[in-house]
Amino acid sequence: MSTSKLRAGGSEIEQPEVGVAVFIINNDDNKILIGRRRSLYVAANTYGLPAGHLELGESYEECAAREVKEETGLDIKNIELLSPNNIYYDAMHLNVTYMRAHLSDPNQAPQNIEPDKCEGWEWYDLNNLPEPMFEPLREMLQGGFDPFTSPAIGRM
Numbered sequence: 001m002s003t004s005k006l007r008a009g010g011s012e013i014e015q016p017e018v019g020v021a022v023f024i025i026n027n028d029d030n031k032i033l034i035g036r037r038r039s040l041y042v043a044a045n046t047y048g049l050p051a052g053h054l055e056l057g058e059s060y061e062e063c064a065a066r067e068v069k070e071e072t073g074l075d076i077k078n079i080e081l082l083s084p085n086n087i088y089y090d091a092m093h094l095n096v097t098y099m100r101a102h103l104s105d106p107n108q109a110p111q112n113i114e115p116d117k118c119e120g121w122e123w124y125d126l127n128n129l130p131e132p133m134f135e136p137l138r139e140m141l142q143g144g145f146d147p148f149t150s151p152a153i154g155r156m
């Protein structure tokens, strides 16, 4: 499984990566923001959501806002938790919580802030998603998960 870390005593432990992935809703046309990752990164060359890993002391909402800002330049609001998932992918264990958020300013356009990691961001209709999608995300959406109507869960 994924990362290997040393405990204080020196023994080695394996731990899942803990992160969030964010469905940013564009109110006007019910589209979500998706980008294609570059080849050197997890889920290479696949399309996926803005996402990233929790930093020490950070809440899920803070992590979502920070990662979205770092990757797209967008400010988001109404950040909600939708679905915590354990994903076993490509010999990794990812503990990823899917989040939903709205644009703070509906007129703000996404920028490709990290062009080394992502080819760019576009709004896509849920019924017309680009391929290849990040497999666990595609499975979730094809399984009927709807980021627009899924009820939010309480704080974790």
Ligand SMILES: Nc1nc2c([nH]c(=O)n2[C@H]2C[C@H](O)[C@@H](COP(=O)(O)OP(=O)(O)OP(=O)(O)O)O2)c(=O)[nH]1
Binding pocket: 017, 019, 020, 021, 037, 041, 042, 043, 047, 048, 049, 050, 051, 052, 053, 054, 067, 087, 094, 096, 134, 136, 137
């Ligand atoms: N990019 C992306 N990652 C996703 C999605 N769904 C999902 O479970 N993940 C997982 C894969 C990653 O292990 C994890 C975090 O995303 P990431 O790989 O983009 O993280 P990052 O490089 O920006 O992280 P960081 O080290 O800068 O915090 O989320 C998704 O739709 N898009």
